[in-house]
Amino acid sequence: MALNFEKEKLISELRERKPKKVLVQLAEGIKQNAPEISEWIEGLGIECIFSGETCWGACSVAVQEAQALGVDLIVHFGHAEFIKVNFPVLYIEVQDVLDLKPLLNKSLGALKNYNKIGLSYSIQHRHDIENIKKFYEEEGKQVMLSKKAGTNAYEGHITGCEYRGLKAIQDDVDCFVIIGNQFHSMGAVLAVKKPVILIDVYNDDVRSMAGLREKILKQRLFSIEKLKEAKNVGIIVEIKPGQKFGSPRKLLEKLRQHGKTAIVITMSELTPDKLMNFYNIDAFVELACPRIALDDFAKYPKPILTMREALVALGEDTWDNLLEKGFV
Numbered sequence: 001m002a003l004n005f006e007k008e009k010l011i012s013e014l015r016e017r018k019p020k021k022v023l024v025q026l027a028e029g030i031k032q033n034a035p036e037i038s039e040w041i042e043g044l045g046i047e048c049i050f051s052g053e054t055c056w057g058a059c060s061v062a063v064q065e066a067q068a069l070g071v072d073l074i075v076h077f078g079h080a081e082f083i084k085v086n087f088p089v090l091y092i093e094v095q096d097v098l099d100l101k102p103l104l105n106k107s108l109g110a111l112k113n114y115n116k117i118g119l120s121y122s123i124q125h126r127h128d129i130e131n132i133k134k135f136y137e138e139e140g141k142q143v144m145l146s147k148k149a150g151t152n153a154y155e156g157h158i159t160g161c162e163y164r165g166l167k168a169i170q171d172d173v174d175c176f177v178i179i180g181n182q183f184h185s186m187g188a189v190l191a192v193k194k195p196v197i198l199i200d201v202y203n204d205d206v207r208s209m210a211g212l213r214e215k216i217l218k219q220r221l222f223s224i225e226k227l228k229e230a231k232n233v234g235i236i237v238e239i240k241p242g243q244k245f246g247s248p249r250k251l252l253e254k255l256r257q258h259g260k261t262a263i264v265i266t267m268s269e270l271t272p273d274k275l276m277n278f279y280n281i282d283a284f285v286e287l288a289c290p291r292i293a294l295d296d297f298a299k300y301p302k303p304i305l306t307m308r309e310a311l312v313a314l315g316e317d318t319w320d321n322l323l324e325k326g327f328v
């Protein structure tokens with residue numbers, strides 16, 4: 001696999017904006033490319049500092065780091081713009097340059113009973129999407145890209161916490177095909193009612209997400225039951241600008257109204273070790289990235305829920321409604 005870092009766009013934008021010092025954020029899969037990116041930027045006479053903090057999505061724009069370091073600009077590689085922040089940011093998308101034809105051919109078996117395909121992609125595959133669409137159309141399929149909705153930057157674009165664009169077309173398609181990895185397709189299978197087929201470009205595989213959906217739903221029901229029983233609850237908020245999935249104060253009040261003791265805990269990034277010493281807390285509700293609760297069930301010894309799930313546990317919403325709305 002080769003990566004295209006939009007070097008020309010980077011250089012021309014930097015020449016135009018003329019920053020003296022930049023903070024560079026690299027998505028997790030491309031941190032190893034820091035030395036060559038440093039050469040490009042420093043080659044323009046611009047001081048360049050790399051953020052070593054995790055960067056799972058464009059929700060993690062490092063505004064606080066940038067302000068602390070006194071840089072003029074954040075250069076954020078590997079994601080499309082997700083939210084507006086009060087700091088100059090240059091987004092550089094990174095393309096995975098791959099030959100997808102063998103995987104697309106392989107997917108035809110999984111798609112043989114479906115004529116109308118809803119198509120979505122993670123951002124690294126945007127440059128390929130018209131060819132992918134054409135491939136399926138030449139195979140006799142009708143193809144619709146998911147809508148551009150919410151925080152997604154483009155038609156067909158998918159992120160781990162924004163599925164409204166898929167929901168908008170689900171009545172018009174027989175199934176969804178996701179070009180990317182398990183992370184995005186798992187979110188999709190929890191959000192839509194139609195079958196989801198993943199073209200897993202990183203594991204050279206095509207698979208249905210149906211079995212995974214059933215497994216995750218059981219875990220979510222278990223966590224909801226645990227929150228019902230919990231006496232002490234921790235509400236976790238993160239300081240990343242794009243990770244505000246609910247009001248901690250409102251949730252705190254609701255939990256207290258239901259006879260629970262509740263506290264709000266802030267952190268830069270939720271990890272299991274940070275919760276260890278809160279050992280008298282029975283369950284946590286996290287208002288940061290909803291995918292932590294949904295994906296990392298096995299990593300945490302205590303139940304972790306999303307805001308929507310917490311409302312179900314408190315009897316303020318129903319499980320059926322949660323399934324209808326989706327988990328994120």
Ligand code: SF4
Pocket residue numbers: 056057058059060082159160161162242243288289290291
């Ligand atoms: S909140 Fe989570 S799923 Fe959404 S963009 Fe950020 S890391 Fe991805």
